[in-house]
Amino acid sequence: MTTVAPEQPRTAVHPLKAWVREMADLCQPAAIHWCDGSEAEYQSLCELMVEHGTFTRLNPEKRPGCYLARSHPSDVARVEERTFICSRTREAAGPTNNWADPAEMKRTMHERFRGAMRGRTMYVLPFAMGPLDSPICKIGIQITDSPYVVVNMRIMTRLGTVVLDRINAGAAFIPCVHSVGAPLAPGQADVPWPCEPDPQKKYIVHFPDDPSIWSYGSGYGGNALLGKKCLALRIASSVAKREGWLAEHMLILCLTSPAGKKHYVAAAFPSACGKTNLAMMQPAIPGWRVTTLGDDIAWIRLGQDGRLWAMNPETGFFGVAPGTSAQSNPNALAACAKNTIFTNVVLTPDGDVWWEDMGVPAPASGIDWEGNPWTPASGKKGAHPNSRFTAPAAQCPVIDPAWENPDGVPLCAILFGGRRPATIPLANEAFSWEHGVFMGSACGSETTAAALGQAGVLRRDPFAMLPFCGYNMADYFAHWLSFAQRTDRAKLPKVYFVNWFRRGANGKFLWPGYGDNARVLKWICERIDGTAAAQTTAIGNLPTPESLDLAGLDLPAENLRQLLDVDVAGWKKEIANVAESYAKFGDRLPAALTRQLDALRERLG
Ligand code: OXD
Ligand code: MN
Numbered sequence: 114m115t116t117v118a119p120e121q122p123r124t125a126v127h128p129l130k131a132w133v134r135e136m137a138d139l140c141q142p143a144a145i146h147w148c149d150g151s152e153a154e155y156q157s158l159c160e161l162m163v164e165h166g167t168f169t170r171l172n173p174e175k176r177p178g179c180y181l182a183r184s185h186p187s188d189v190a191r192v193e194e195r196t197f198i199c200s201r202t203r204e205a206a207g208p209t210n211n212w213a214d215p216a217e218m219k220r221t222m223h224e225r226f227r228g229a230m231r232g233r234t235m236y237v238l239p240f241a242m243g244p245l246d247s248p249i250c251k252i253g254i255q256i257t258d259s260p261y262v263v264v265n266m267r268i269m270t271r272l273g274t275v276v277l278d279r280i281n282a283g284a285a286f287i288p289c290v291h292s293v294g295a296p297l298a299p300g301q302a303d304v305p306w307p308c309e310p311d312p313q314k315k316y317i318v319h320f321p322d323d324p325s326i327w328s329y330g331s332g333y334g335g336n337a338l339l340g341k342k343c344l345a346l347r348i349a350s351s352v353a354k355r356e357g358w359l360a361e362h363m364l365i366l367c368l369t370s371p372a373g374k375k376h377y378v379a380a381a382f383p384s385a386c387g388k389t390n391l392a393m394m395q396p397a398i399p400g401w402r403v404t405t406l407g408d409d410i411a412w413i414r415l416g417q418d419g420r421l422w423a424m425n426p427e428t429g430f431f432g433v434a435p436g437t438s439a440q441s442n443p444n445a446l447a448a449c450a451k452n453t454i455f456t457n458v459v460l461t462p463d464g465d466v467w468w469e470d471m472g473v474p475a476p477a478s479g480i481d482w483e484g485n486p487w488t489p490a491s492g493k494k495g496a497h498p499n500s501r502f503t504a505p506a507a508q509c510p511v512i513d514p515a516w517e518n519p520d521g522v523p524l525c526a527i528l529f530g531g532r533r534p535a536t537i538p539l540a541n542e543a544f545s546w547e548h549g550v551f552m553g554s555a556c557g558s559e560t561t562a563a564a565l566g567q568a569g570v571l572r573r574d575p576f577a578m579l580p581f582c583g584y585n586m587a588d589y590f591a592h593w594l595s596f597a598q599r600t601d602r603a604k605l606p607k608v609y610f611v612n613w614f615r616r617g618a619n620g621k622f623l624w625p626g627y628g629d630n631a632r633v634l635k636w637i638c639e640r641i642d643g644t645a646a647a648q649t650t651a652i653g654n655l656p657t658p659e660s661l662d663l664a665g666l667d668l669p670a671e672n673l674r675q676l677l678d679v680d681v682a683g684w685k686k687e688i689a690n691v692a693e694s695y696a697k698f699g700d701r702l703p704a705a706l707t708r709q710l711d712a713l714r715e716r717l718g
Contacts, residue, residue: 129254129280132288133237136256140292141228142235148263150239150273158260166305167261171455172464178452181460182261183484184333187310189457190499191335191342193580196317198347200584205321207585208697215320222318222327226290229329232297233258238266239276239286242345242412242426246519249358249414251349251426252276255289255339259307259332262291265454268429268503270340287324287348289339294330308332319343321351321583333456334431334501345410345426347583354584354592357599358414362577364392365407365423365522367513368634371400376638379411379423379606380528381577383558387613387626389432393444393511396631398662403631404513405444406522407506408432415596416523419604424521427506434458434500438472441627444511449504457482457500468496524606525641530613531558531574536683537612539624539676540633542640542647542654546597549608551709552653554590555691573694587701594705609637610653615676623672632662650679651716681717688714 137145148154159180162168171179198206199215206212236257243250255266266272280286294314295307309315309330316329317336326343328336335342349360363379370376382388392408407425416422430448434455437445449455459467461476475495481487482497489495506512515522529552531537543549557573573579575586582589596605611633613626636656639645647654655677663673692710695702 129286132254133256136290137235139223139226140230140235140256140258142230142258143232144234145237146234147237147277148239148273150267150275155264155267158264162260162264165303169460171466175463175465176451176453179449179466180454181458181466182454182456183306183482184457185306185308185310186483187312188306188308188331188333189497190333191580192312192315192317192331195312195315196580197319198583199318199320200351201322204701205585207582207587209579209582209586213318215322218318219320222290222316222329225294225316225329226292226327229292229294229296230258232299232301234260236260236263238263238272239274239280240266240270240272240340241276241279242270242340242349243424244517244519245271245275245279247424247521248519249353249356249412249424250519251287251344251352252279252284253287253289253340253344254280255291257291257337259291259293259337261332262337265338265431265503266340268454268505269338269427269431271428287326287344289326289328289344291328291337291339292330293332293337306332317343319347319583321348324348324352338431341410341427341431342581345412346578346581349412349426349583350578350581350589351583353412354588358412359593361411361413362409362581363411363423363527364388364405364409365411365425366392367404367406367515367522368631368638369402369404370638374638374642376525376641377406377423377522378526378528378634378637379413379524380530381553381556382530383532383556383572383574383577383579385433386530386532386558387441389430389437389445390442390627391630393442393509394630395443395628396634397628397666398631398635398664401631401635402511403634404511405509406513406516412521413524414521415600416520418523419600420523421596421606422521423524424518425506425516429506430502430504430509432502432504434466434468434471434502435496435498436470437468437502438470440472441470444509445502445504448506448509449502450508452505452508454503455501456503457497459487459495468500469494526609526637527606528609528611528637529553529556529576530611531556532614533557533559533612534614534616535559536680536687537610537615538652538655538678539612539615540636540656541610541652542637543608543610544653546602546605546608547594547705548653548709550590550593551706551713552608552610553593554706555687555694571690573690575694585701587698587703590706591703594703607637607641617672617675623676625666625668629666632666636661651681651718652679652684652713655679684713684717688717
């Protein structure tokens with residue numbers, strides 16, 4: 114393997130220099146490479162991975178500047194059961210997280226990392242989450258022995274010398290240590306995707322009190338790109354609690370009316386509910402425009418004007434490929450037309466990529482995500498269901514002009530949602546901030562059982578943060594509630610619960626979804642502007658049938674009736690289920706949420 118001389122830039126100073134030295138002593142790499150974040154460095158690392166078999170260069174006429182990687186079959190997704198929050202006490206991590214004693218876990222990490230990078234290059238990545246001049250920008254240094262991680266982090270974060278300069282000027286950094294956990298003995302041949310294949314030996318570990326991150330054994334996605342789920346959600350949520358802001362699993366979009374009025378909206382949905390699709394959708398209603406500021410993470414703070422301001426700490430999209438098509442998300446397809454890294458999709462004979470539900474015919478043959486010859490007739494999926502594209506956000510045709518604004522954008526609405534085949538209406542406006550926090554805490558997603566019409570399995574995923582909240586979720590609810598005391602409530606965004614996934618008795622979706630979801634966004638914006646009607650019900654303010662713009666949509670009246678119905682029996686079950694999900698928090702659950710639950714029960718009669 115080609116390595117870069119172990120050399121440090123002149124600008125590196127203590128404590129960074131001392132920490133990198135300490136990590137090198139522990140991990141014993143063959144070389145150290147300080148990443149400058151340049152295009153030349155990116156290209157040479159891609160080249161190195163092509164030589165090494167990790168990357169396949171795609172046909173430049175079809176996908177200029179694009180590469181395909183195939184992971185080890187054991188290393189294809191986040192590993193929640195191996196993800197740990199090592200706060201001082203178990204209570205601080207709360208009942209929804211895996212807790213481990215921090216001192217013990219540090220010892221385990223030191224054992225794991227001793228010699229872990231032998232025979233490999235240790236890359237040092239100075240990166241920033243958020244525009245450098247944002248008041249809540251956070252700087253990290255990731256140490257990694259994976260060039261795949263380096264190039265993905267260059268797309269997903271602000272990376273390189275400019276960040277190092279800030280550290281040298283005195284900025285603090287969050288240490289993030291990563292190894293694929295596959296040291297090489299002298300003369301040992303490497304493999305295209307080194308990792309620790311035994312799931313029990315993978316560790317994704319967070320020390321929120323340091324704060325620091327240690328990730329061992331996986332080279333994939335949220336396990337390895339430490340700026341994303343580890344820093345920007347788990348660590349940032351805990352730092353944000355201390356500093357008085359919010360780190361959220363939310364997209365940010367701007368809906369512009371035909372008259373040019375902008376409405377900035379943040380929305381939290383559990384995984385697999387179409388967050389990326391909504392973030393950059395093409396509205397089905399003439400004159401309305403959606404532009405995107407982010408598809409996965411929002412950092413939200415109170416502005417001096419008393420409003421909530423949101424910014425996207427990332428610079429790229431790490432999107433799920435299967436299901437991304439000209440119908441579901443033409444703008445994501447355009448974003449990954451060039452300069453994109455694909456992982457675990459099908460390689461076509463003409464050097465392009467393909468995945469299930471791409472909306473174009475499958476190639477007659479190809480190479481599947483495991484590197485084997487594949488045909489559509491094989492009955493096997495060609496792309497892994499969690500295969501990904503890593504694409505620069507700036508390439509999205511509908512990227513919002515304010516997406517890199519250090520101050521962020523002022524939110525007028527916050528949406529929660531999930532895949533809910535029954536009970537939950539198309540749109541529901543909270544009566545108050547507390548009611549809105551209650552809605553967020555009751556977020557969940559339901560899978561339909563194989564047999565049509567049968568109720569599915571509901572997983573509660575409060576605020577879509579179940580896998581990502583870095584501290585006790587009861588305290589997280591309290592933090593959300595506290596904003597009503599910290600500002601004029603009239604300046605807080607209005608809160609809505611939306612559901613595109615309601616099904617009728619025949620099992621079919623009642624609502625068309627995709628671009629037609631803009632009709633619901635339009636109603637929300639008109640509510641905020643005071644021009645749309647609503648009906649006050651026991652569960653919240655629902656659209657009146659006439660207040661939704663359904664022009665040009667052939668929606669049966671019965672569908673609309675069901676979409677806007679208050680299913681009292683269903684809501685009683687919902688209440689029981691939410692109460693059950695609250696029980697695990699014991700006395701720590703804020704009383705305001707119990708009051709919301711009781712009030713809802715009472716209103717339903
Ligand atoms: C993601 C996730 O990858 O939420 O964004 O799992
Ligand atoms: Mn996500």
